[in-house]
Amino acid sequence: MIRSVKLVGSMCLFVFTLCVQAQEIQPKGNQPDSLMNQVTLSASDNDGFYNQYMNNIVPNSPTVSELMKYVDQPVDLFHGLPTIEIPIYTIECGELSLPITLSYHAGGIKVDQIATWVGLGWSLNAGGACTVNCIDDKHGNFESRLIDTMTEKEIEEYMENFGFSNPNQGMLLESWIDNQTIPDICSYNFLGYSGRFFLFNGKAHELYGSKQLIFTNIYPNFAHILSAKDLRGNRYEFGEGTQSTTYTIQHSCENILQHCWEYKSLTSLNIANSSKKGVRTYSLTKVVSPSGNDSICLLYNLQDATYKSVATGVMSAFSKDGPWGDLIIKRGHTTFSASENQTYTTEPTVSEIVASNGVRVVFSANEERRDLRTDEKGSEAKALSEIKIYAPSGNLLRRWVFEYDYFKSYIEHPTDTFSNLRLKLKSMKEYGSSQSTGPCVYLFSYYGEEMGEPQMPFRGSFSGHDYWGYCNGMTTDAKAISFYESFPGTQDMFNPVALVSKGGNLMANENFCKAYSLKSIRYPTGGTRVFRYQMQGEMQFVPYGGLRIHKVVSYSSQNDSTVCEYQYSGSYATEPPTFSRRRERDKAANPDNSNLQWEYIYDISSVPFSNLAAITGGGVNYSWVKEVSEDAIVEYYYNGDNNDPQYSGYRVLIGYDPTNLWAPYHTDYSDYYNEWHPDFCYNYICPDYKHGQLIRKIITTNDGFVIDEIYEYGYQKCDTIPIMQISYGAKEWRDNYTYYDLLVSDYITGKAYLKTKTTYSYRNLDDLVDPLITQKRTEESYTYNEYGLLQSVTAICRGDTVVKEIRYASDISANPYREMAAKRRIDYPVEVIKKVNGKVVEGDLLTYVNENGYFLREKIYELKPSIPLASFNSFSGIPSSIYGDPVGTVTSYTSCGKIAAMCGRDRINVVYLWGYNNQYPIAEIRNATYDEVTSKIPKSTIEAIAARLEPTSTDWSQINELRTSLLQAHVTIFAYKPSIGVSCICGPDERSIYFNYDDFGQLKEMYRMENGLKKIIENYEYHYPEN
Template sequence: MSKILNTLFFCILGITQFGNVHGQTNDELKALRDSLLEINAYSNEVASFVPNVILPSPETRALFRSIDYSMNNSNGVIPIEIPLYTIQCGSISLPITLTYSTTGRKVSDVTGAVGLGWSLNTGGMVSRTVYGCPDETYNFPTGLKKANEYNLRNFADYDFLATLVHFDRSSPNYSDHYLDTEYDIFSYSVGSHSGSFVLKENQPVMLNAASPVRINTGGAYTTSITDENGTTYLFDNPEYTTSIFKGSIGQLTDFSTGTSLTKVTSCDGKQAINFTYSTYEYNLGPSTYDYLSITENTLEDRQEGGDMDRNTIQSRYDRLIKPSTVYSIYRVNRISTISFPGGTITFTQDNSDKKITQMKVKDTQGNQIKVIDFAYLRLETGIYALKTLTINNVEKYDFEYFPSQETTLFGKDYWGYKNSRGYFGITIPSITLADDKFTQIFGGTNDRLPNLGTTQDGILNKIIYPTGGWTQYYYELNQYNLRGIKSGGGLRVSQIRSADEEGNLIIKSYEYSNNGCGTYMVYPEDACRPSDDVFVEYYVPGQTYYGHYRRRSFNFEFNDDVSYLANAGIHYTAITEYTHNVSKGEFGKTVYFYDNPYEADATAEYPSRGVVSPVKDGKIFVSQFNSFWRKANLWIKHIYKKNGSDYELQTEIENKYDKTQIDRLYGLKIFTSAEFYNDSSYGLEKEGAYAGYEVFRFADYYISIGKEQLISSVETNYFPGGNIKKQTNYYYNDKGLLKKNVESFGNETVTKEWTYYYESENEMKSLNLLSPFKDYTVNYQNGAASSNVIDSNTYTYQKWGEKAWAPSQIYTFSSGKDTPYVIYHKYDDYGNPLWITDINSEDVIYVWGYNKQYLVAEIRNLPYATVDAALNMNSFSSAVVPDYSKIDKLRKDYPKAYVKSYTYKPLVGITSVTDVNGLKTTYEYDAESRLKAIKDHEGAVMQEFIYHFRR
């Protein structure tokens, strides 16, 4: 006989009651159920949990942790950064740095490219968190209504909602089953800019309306970001996350959850930096999710008053723990090379996990300029920390870490940080469930509470610098107050001790506001709830009643709908930093007050819309996101100096910000909460919905678009005889660029104003070339007197080639009028000025070399045509190494000309300067490319540099 199973999935905490459907009697409802239910068996299989949020790789999340969540003192975090090298390519400056996060050890943290906790920053990246389904494949529906406008008993509404959850592929009224009502969140970092955006109708929408950058996308796989200088960053090398779920779901397709930077191009397209990568794949599993399923046969029949058919239940409580249900596979990019007009940077990787072991900088002729070696320390199986960083075999950084014990993905607290317990195979803490007859304890011995010792596992403890100085970090657990003071997930810095090479010690200690308690936007007490309640009603053949039982599934993780706020960590409103200079016997105190960017985010409980057995489980979600464009900005800063036993206030800085919501995007969160099976297939859900069962749970949510800008800063300095106050007000244009600031000192006011060329030049605007000024004016006013212009510059730009905008004239204010300051007559194809007339009305010729990267000569008293004829300027400048004999000949042939020349060691520095009289000053470098001596034209040492590094 065919088995027909009817299972109603509800997230309920109490015993389900049946109620009336408006307009129908109980008899009519029973008749409808009779048509749906002919059940002679039921299944005890636990449905696999499928997360509706797909995250980037752990190392990408670590890279963006400080970007997405505004990490600073307000989180108890101290930023650590080590500069490695800066690429200079025309107007493009691209720093390469190492950064470290002190937030604590999560069980999902991996070694990454440069060791546990460290991130290598090579110019930028774009990450994506998938909410619901990938937006480049699943379109946002047009005409989406608000949640309260949908009625599950209306078949048209049901068909539409069924399409959204990809539940019924045979919905007759919707040919497009690839719809999604949640926005994926993209985060970016380029140069000095970072932020978030979403795709709407496959077009990027910036969430920070005050950002001057422009974003273009080709779905999730290609993103180009152009900054205010017209410099374009191209990201088109994707990274992928694949999640595999056991059970009927199977393997999901690869999700693009990040794209790596592949090219940086100047506005005129003449200068470019290119990036290549290797691919590394690893998995994070077995799963970090555990689910405890409990079946209870304690519900009595509500239709006929009979008892359940207890023969169909094997035991009163049937416990099933389902670990290892989810694996995540990450395919990430590891930087291999960076090439630019001046040279190449190569990154050597080991063969096992693609850790970077060496970074080598060479010029275009293959000369080695800089070598950085990375050595690692094994902390535990598969986990390595950066042990040493050695530059040119001389400058050496040593890193020391807290000891680490083996990590299991089950040994974690509520926030995912390593927990001292949890080595027993499951992440479900002990749960006591009771009814009127029985009490039973389920779960494991995990308490899921934070533990300082294991949260510190493998965390940076000390840095020893090349000079011999050092910095040591001390941590403590975060705290919060929710029905009592409790330890929270992650670490905060409690003290930093630093000493220079001579042993002079400075101690900084930190105290946190509200008795050391910060705030989270979501707490485990509220968010970690039963993940799924299953109510099963079944018909017993040959009988006149329905049986009932409840099956509850527990997991103690933050649900996906609040995961963004859960990962934001803690926020402290005020932090006090005590400074003790031990060597000098000096004491100081600084108090920082910060805005909380997450306080404007709103959470809500999913509403209940069922007529029969409405669901009320308290499950929460983020109903409005505001923090994508808000940061933990410094609000007030107090600086004290110790005088005797007291601290006296020396300086107060108070900042004010404009926080304005410009618009908001509307979306719909939806998931399945009841399933009806017919021969193990879907098909009767629509009838169940019509009967009043809550087949879907859904709710409105919003993502706001806004701007946050500093609008005033007041600095007050206190003295025994009074105080001095300075106030600065800031004003911005439509692109978020500063257009005016007003500084006030008592009765005196200085006003600075800027206008920008793009405001009147459409092509510059189309190139996002926003930064060039058109006018800059400084006015001074004392009291009621009229203001006077004390400084002014006016700029005129023109096109010198395709997309090549550069100044043609600059005027300055002098003697009450605008006076020509510089007139530009000619540029080369790289945007280098070749011929100008200066403020003294004297022509100056600039000669470039080393493939037009360096200025090699400055010539006066000769016409440009003469210099061009003597040197063949374009050919001379394009050579990898200039022919300086031509400069010498020019100097000899035209003795009255002013010729000053320069030689270089590319990527290192200037090697000589020859003045107008032919006298040469020489700059010498050691084997590590450090300046060691400056000598005059006779070879006498004018200045010598000695470097002291420990060996």
């Protein structure tokens, strides 16, 4: 918890001053967006808005699936979603930090959604994971992990040898189908980083074009198959993966009800005529600082579960011979029009987090879940019961207790009681270090708990849900739906296909759509926050499923409340790649009936690069959102997805007739639906990185002040990746052809960056004809380096041009900066220069040194010229003489890279002693050199004191004796309550200030001891309501 404590001057250590000055050099550049942060509409917070909607249609394990929602459907106003998060604890370990939070995704609950181990809709964020959407070959081998795809040269060779220009060449496709022509997609969400990448030509390509992370060590047989580094040089390791596999058996609509209730064993599923797809999860197991001194390790338990769902429609080649396939919508009923899906999952749940400084967090899962079935050989699924946080000494700091109930189904499954229940988080209780203080309680309520509120049918029900899987309450029609009805709102870019309503009612229902969604949170302080939702807007004149936030009502008492309301423009979802065509069939059988000779096919590409927002119920966006509160009105305008459509590929259907020995292959497109171009069916979509950015923000206060911010972006295309999908199709038509479906997609990666921000501020008066006449105008422009870090900011205001330029380690060719960049320690600003009207007015320089492999801060310089400088040479390895003497110079380091001694511009030497496992400075000795201190306390003893969890009484005595052995020195001593705060400061005058904390770690009082009596300096009281 954050505390503000006013300390005596002796605590303002020069080492802290150095760190603070170093932090001030850090610019607020394009830092990775935290998944759970609210929309912060500043110049640097627009990175996470693009390319978020390529949903994974293969089920993850429940916990990972909920975590990856924040990748597919980010929490921000662009998507109409509020931030709902409860902080639990942040592990601080030297250069590293790992926050533990509980978050809720308010986009709506689907009928078939599986609750995580902390309840339906909730996600425990403690570390993170990478998931791999494994793409299978024609034999169904999808567990190949991150295997590289065909190279561009291989694809070009294929197209040349078999290509569309010579379709009759008798080359077998079998050998090419054995290749993995589509790469596995890796989605990641950990510690504030989220996104997707894939392998191509042996290189990991970020789908967003981001360079914040680099992924390496992708070796299937190693203990850590994946690791990543950020721009600070922190390393993230991911452990051996776990598998979630979905087996699919196809049935006709007539007999699906006879088979879908029975759970099958893995053995029988592997024997049955089923196809399978899988997702592997690689959990974050370790975070290591650049120096290697600090690390945080995460341990996991495994839980097994199996569950079922039913889907209607056809997967074109969903058989053992061809499990890839695109979704093909066919007119009318087909032989295979319903799918029975059973998922087996092994889910990792974090059991312990251990930091190298001794802090430990233990997660206990003791409550057996009644909503998940476990295979007879697996371990039972359990809900998280308790979190305990321990100090390095082993003492308990804090603990959280979780209490649950179950949502019940208003229509129950006839045989499977597990499907009737959904795990519900009722409350969280936070306890301090002892039981003397009552718990801080969070209480949760949900829609569907009170009489008359909407409820859901059992999971896996054939009806009762809308197109996208959200509850609609229409359970009276048990008729299976046609596949046309399964995917509304999609259209071919050239030839829209009308959708005909058939089968059960799948229209979205606003009342039932919010069933089991979070209604309110009652906080420990006594306040309550109520969430009121709306259904998403319409798409292609069809009401869209899922929820958006409408109002947030905050009650500080029963009658005192504030309301924040949100209004939206029309919604849109990124258009998925779609194709339409017609094929000839049964010509011989029906020579006189032309209507029976044609079949219209509507294809939705299911390649993992495709944007599947329209068919999975995620990724609804709004180009305008208005936030209305009691104090102000804020309008947000976002960039849409239809501004710059680009070519994204084509597809060709190749027929193979084994009876034709002379020309077995053919690509006869004379009957192609797009007859104007008989060879290919082209597709156009907007690249994902070109939409979702904030382009305008208008703030209007109640007293008439207006701030109008306009944002302009640049777009950089990074790579065009050719991806070829080959589907081996069984005979779907009554002719002699077996079909090979080739889809060639050029996936375009890139990035958006903020170029300019123009701000107008004025008073909105009724008699003011043109506000621009009296307004204040400020314009800022931004440039970035190759890593996306902010390189310069130029502001123009009232005729003056102010420029701030930042140089990083990667911008300097001299060592040690070149060595730092080689080790990916890039996001370390070295020099910041400020110019006004082209002349330098101030600057800061922080130099580094390579000390036994550690890159450590060495000197800080400040530039404050008496007159602006017309010319100035940027730092290239040697500081300019204009800087003068450094403000501070580090003269000695500890073996762990901590500052042991330094000297200021005033030539006063300062020595620092460390303790508590090298975490905290425990003594500042001013006006003494390091050699003078080590002559009194040997260096080996100083290192031993630093390494101990806590200094001993002997250690304190040795340090205190420096007051008499070094008479010229001024010694200040610090004691701590580890992981909580400073407990005592004893200044050079040997007067001490003491700090007391309550059981929750909150500062309770500051006091002195005078003549044996406690003299209070400050005290603090906190409201912990009785429960």
